[in-house]
Amino acid sequence: MDETTQKKSLLKKIIAIILGFGPGIFAIGYTIGTGSVTSMIVAGSKFNMQLLWVLFLSCLFSGVLMFAYGNYGLITGETALYGFKKHLKYGKALAILIIVGITFGQWNSLMGILGISSNIIFEILALNFEGLHDYEYQIVLTIAIVIIITFYLLMLVGKYTFFEKILVIFVTLMGFSFLLSLFFVQPLPVDVIKGFVPSIPDVPGGKMLVAAFVGTTMAAATFLSRPLFVKGKGWTIKNLGQQKRDSITAAILIFIISGTIMAVSAGALFYEGKEVTHVLDMANTLEPVAGKWAVTIFFFGAxxxxxxxxxxxxxxxxxxxxxxxxxxxxxxxxxFRIVTFVACLVALIGPAFGANPIEVQILSQVFNVFVLPAVILGIILIVNNKKVMKGYKTSLGVNVGLFTALFFSLVISYNGIVALTEYF
Incomplete structure (x- = not known):
């Protein structure tokens, strides 16, 4: 076998591994969006690596929850909310509360995501055509409309495998872009180590960012949708081991990619005393040390x-x-068509009113934490019901993880309430 053939064979194997990634790709898609990117960049620029411990715990508990929800789906053949409604005493009310809470949080996130994505494309165009700044609002709104219409049309023709493949492409590009950015700037190793020591920045906005971190990393939507996605993948009870590995891999990748983004921001901005308040500031994360080429790489990742x-x-x-x-x-x-159309209209509210997408995004992540305790409590009750789980016993380790995650979510929810009262 010649060298060219070997290279092609290796490339095919790498592509096969990436495309073979399971429902965990949706976990990464839900978790590491512009909400996560924004939170990590703002935190890195303001507080260096001080909030790394929050990210670590959030990813750890996310892995446990993905595993628990995935196992429930494979063993019972049921999905989460349907199971809550069917098996829990007040399950119907709990399910409705979760639907309202998560939809509110995710649609708010969608406003920020669309706003930031539109602004990123605008800034890339403005790097080459300076005169565009005179028409910023009109161009950003037009870009937002084009993006959301394109995605809506794709939604109407797509199936699970179609969505999965598109997410694989975007997530892979995102991961490589941010890892490449890390070669240009890094935080001090001692700051990374200190980041694992629990502490909350005692400054305005510190509590808000802690809540936003958890809201974006321990996304309730990620766990609830897990049974649907493992079913969509075609997995059955025979795939319990694969489901476990997929959950662990997803949690590890979320931590690595998110931590990399925070590290890039800390290395480029914190030591220079710069903070992020607008979308262009995120591009400036790398410009001082690597020029416009690095800015393009970072923008591409974002x-x-x-x-x-x-x-x-x-x-x-x-x-x-x-x-x-x-x-x-x-x-x-x-x-499906009506609900997704309404979501598209909601997404355009932020760009239409010219709201600062950075603030919208961070606020939306804070709102996501309030439904989290209900989502964790529901799965604790249902996976410990032997009748529902068909005799399958949830291990002590998983239960310890679930109850610790519940306590953590309650503490963060209280922290989020305090943060919002201080903000408003």
Whole structure:
């Protein structure tokens, strides 16, 4: 076998591994969007690596919750909200509360995601055509409309495998872009180590960012949708081991990519005493040390993060409704088309009013934490019901993880309430 053939064979193997990634790709798509990118960049620029411990715990608990929800789906053949409604005493009320809470949070996130993605494309264009700044509002709004219409049309023709492949492309581009950015700037190793020591910055906005970190990394939508996605993948009870590996891999990748973004921001901005308040500031993360080429790489990663989040955010309300009704998602139904259309209109509110997408995004992540305790409590009750789980016993380790995650979510929810009262 000659060298060229070997290289082609290796490339094919790498592509096969990437495309073979399971439902965990949706977890990354939900989690590492512009919300996560924005939170990590703002935190890195303001507080260096001080909030790395929050990211680590969030990813750890996310892995446990993905595993628990995935196992429930494979063992029972049911989806989460449908199971809550069917098996829990107040399950119907709990399910409706979760649907409303998550939809509100995700649609708010969608506003920020679309706003930031549109602004990123505008800034890339403005780097080459300076005269565009006179028409910033009109161009950003037009870009937002084009993006959301394109994604809506893709939603109408797509199936699970189609969505999965598009997400794989965006997430892969995002990961490589941010890892490449890390070669240009790095934080001090001692600051990374200190970041694992729990502490909350005692400054305005510190509590807000802690809540935003958890809201974007421990995304309730990620866990609730897990049974639907493992079913969509065609997995059965025979795939329990594969489901476990997929959950662990997803959690590890979320931590690596998110931590990399924070590290890039800390290395480029914190030591220079610069903070991020607007979208262009995110581009400036790398410009001082690597020029416009690095800015383009970073923008490309941030844009990939945004686009990888639009699909999951548009999907979430139809997913939750389908989950509640029957446990099956029909992407050809009238309900699917109407709900996703409404989500598209909501997404345009931020760009239409010219709101600062950075602030919109961080606020939306804070709102996401309030439904988290209900989502964790529901799965604790249901996976410990032997009748529902068909005799399958949830291990002590998983239960310890779930109860610790519940306590963590309650603490962060309280922290989020305090942060919002201080903000408003």
């Amino acid at each position: 844009l990939s993060a945004g686009l990888s989040s639009i699909f999951p955010c548009l999907l979430i309300a139809p997913l939750l409704l389908a989950d509640y009704q029957s446990g099956e998602l029909d992407t050809n139904s009238k309900q």
